[in-house]
Amino acid sequence: MARNATRPAAAAAAVPRPDERATWLETYRSVRAETERRASLLSPEDQIVQSMADASPAKWHRAHVTWFFEQFLLIPHLSGYAIFDERFPFLFNSYYVSAGPRHARPQRGLITRPHNDDVRAYRAHVDAAVERLIETVPADRAEHVFSILEIGLHHEQQHQELLLTDILHAFAQNPTDPAYDPDWQMPRSATGPRGFVAVPSGIQVIGHDGASFCFDNETPQHEVLIPEVRIARHLVTNAEWIAFIEAGGYRTPSLWLSDGWTAVQAEGWQAPGYWREIDGGWHAMTLGGLRPVDLESPVLHVSYYEADAFARFAGKHLPSEAEWEVAARAGLLADVFGIAWQWTRSAYLPYPGFRAAEGALGEYNGKFMINQMVLRGSSLATPAGHERVTYRNFFYPPARWQFSGVRLAEFA
Numbered sequence: 442m443a444r445n446a447t448r449p450a451a452a453a454a455a456v457p458r459p460d461e462r463a464t465w466l467e468t469y470r471s472v473r474a475e476t477e478r479r480a481s482l483l484s485p486e487d488q489i490v491q492s493m494a495d496a497s498p499a500k501w502h503r504a505h506v507t508w509f510f511e512q513f514l515l516i517p518h519l520s521g522y523a524i525f526d527e528r529f530p531f532l533f534n535s536y537y538v539s540a541g542p543r544h545a546r547p548q549r550g551l552i553t554r555p556h557n558d559d560v561r562a563y564r565a566h567v568d569a570a571v572e573r574l575i576e577t578v579p580a581d582r583a584e585h586v587f588s589i590l591e592i593g594l595h596h597e598q599q600h601q602e603l604l605l606t607d608i609l610h611a612f613a614q615n616p617t618d619p620a621y622d623p624d625w626q627m628p629r630s631a632t633g634p635r636g637f638v639a640v641p642s643g644i645q646v647i648g649h650d651g652a653s654f655c656f657d658n659e660t661p662q663h664e665v666l667i668p669e670v671r672i673a674r675h676l677v678t679n680a681e682w683i684a685f686i687e688a689g690g691y692r693t694p695s696l697w698l699s700d701g702w703t704a705v706q707a708e709g710w711q712a713p714g715y716w717r718e719i720d721g722g723w724h725a726m727t728l729g730g731l732r733p734v735d736l737e738s739p740v741l742h743v744s745y746y747e748a749d750a751f752a753r754f755a756g757k758h759l760p761s762e763a764e765w766e767v768a769a770r771a772g773l774l775a776d777v778f779g780i781a782w783q784w785t786r787s788a789y790l791p792y793p794g795f796r797a798a799e800g801a802l803g804e805y806n807g808k809f810m811i812n813q814m815v816l817r818g819s820s821l822a823t824p825a826g827h828e829r830v831t832y833r834n835f836f837y838p839p840a841r842w843q844f845s846g847v848r849l850a851e852f853a
């Protein structure tokens with residue numbers, strides 16, 4: 442789905458056109474290849490490591506996304522499908538309680554077997570079966586089957602991003618400062634006038650209209666009331682963050698939420714994740730290894746607690762997710778996508794009237810709508826074509842191993 446994130450136009454028709462099957466085949470192969478391309482820069486040893494409970498090994502990601510197709514697409518919809526290995530569903534089910542028991546998440550790094558070669562064979566086995574299903578599914582079931590295929594592809598793209606965030610966390614624990622890709626370059630942020638712009642106020646519409654692919658948590662589309670608020674065109678930069686550090690931001694409890702201050706003390710935070718002070722200058726672990734912090738680039742790897750404290754320090758606020766979406770739809774924002782997920786002050790809650798999907802796939806998003814905060818946009822690790830203006834990412838407030846940054850808002 443790197444190039445085509447939306448449902449082919451004919452998907453709603455009763456009889457799939459021949460080129461619709463060809464489009465799905467091409468899209469499936471493209472997404473699966475991107476996962477392997479990202480993993481190909483890692484050694485088998487790299488692919489085993491799990492550096493913390495929230496992160497997963499690259500080998501596990503490659504197998505888990507494959508299990509997703511096997512579990513939700515092939516077993517129910519490809520007659521005669523033979524499970525590749527009866528032990529794998531236990532190993533590679535993530536959190537789908539209704540799909541059966543599963544290995545404990547914090548112990549994924551202990552799965553030295555199956556080998557990388559076994560995971561490669563698992564992927565090939567499932568690929569062949571999925572391609573057979575795409576080519577042979579009866580017309581009257583094609584729309585339903587392709588809708589599950591599409592979820593599986595977007596799911597795999599989410600794990601493509603996690604594959605990078607998780608290996609960066611692992612490499613950041615390594616005293617030799619490995620580079621995932623020595624040639625990696627930070628994407629350039631937009632130029633142009635900085636400052637704040639007024640968000641269209643009053644009754645506005647957010648959420649996905651359902652006319653093309655979206656996750657269930659982006660629906661239903663609904664009206665919101667936007668106050669008089671201005672939003673920053675650009676993301677907060679590393680230079681601005683260094684000013685926060687040098688002003689004692691990490692040592693000033695009045696700037697912090699209570700839970701945030703507890704985290705600062707417990708974790709010893711003095712700077713964003715992966716930052717190190719070397720010879721008086723800030724450096725950070727990146728996908729290209731340890732590099733000097735670029736003052737003009739947007740800050741990355743900050744938690745919600747840090748984003749909130751920075752906003753208070755700056756005399757500003759974080760935008761709500763509705764304010765963010767209305768501004769983005771109006772074309773007011775620079776660097777909406779492709780650099781940093783942007784924390785909002787919105788708790789991750791169901792939209793009015795939200796209903797999770799029926800069955801096991803209903804566990805995809807809905808059951809996580811508690812105790813997390815919404816991030817909007819997309820990051821430098823998000824696969825091309827996966828971003829949407831309605832996309833709702835969510836993480837716990839202390840999380841900072843994602844490519845998470847800050848966009849400010851101010852009230853008149």
Ligand SMILES: [Fe+2]
Binds near residue numbers: 505596600
């Ligand atoms: Fe998953």
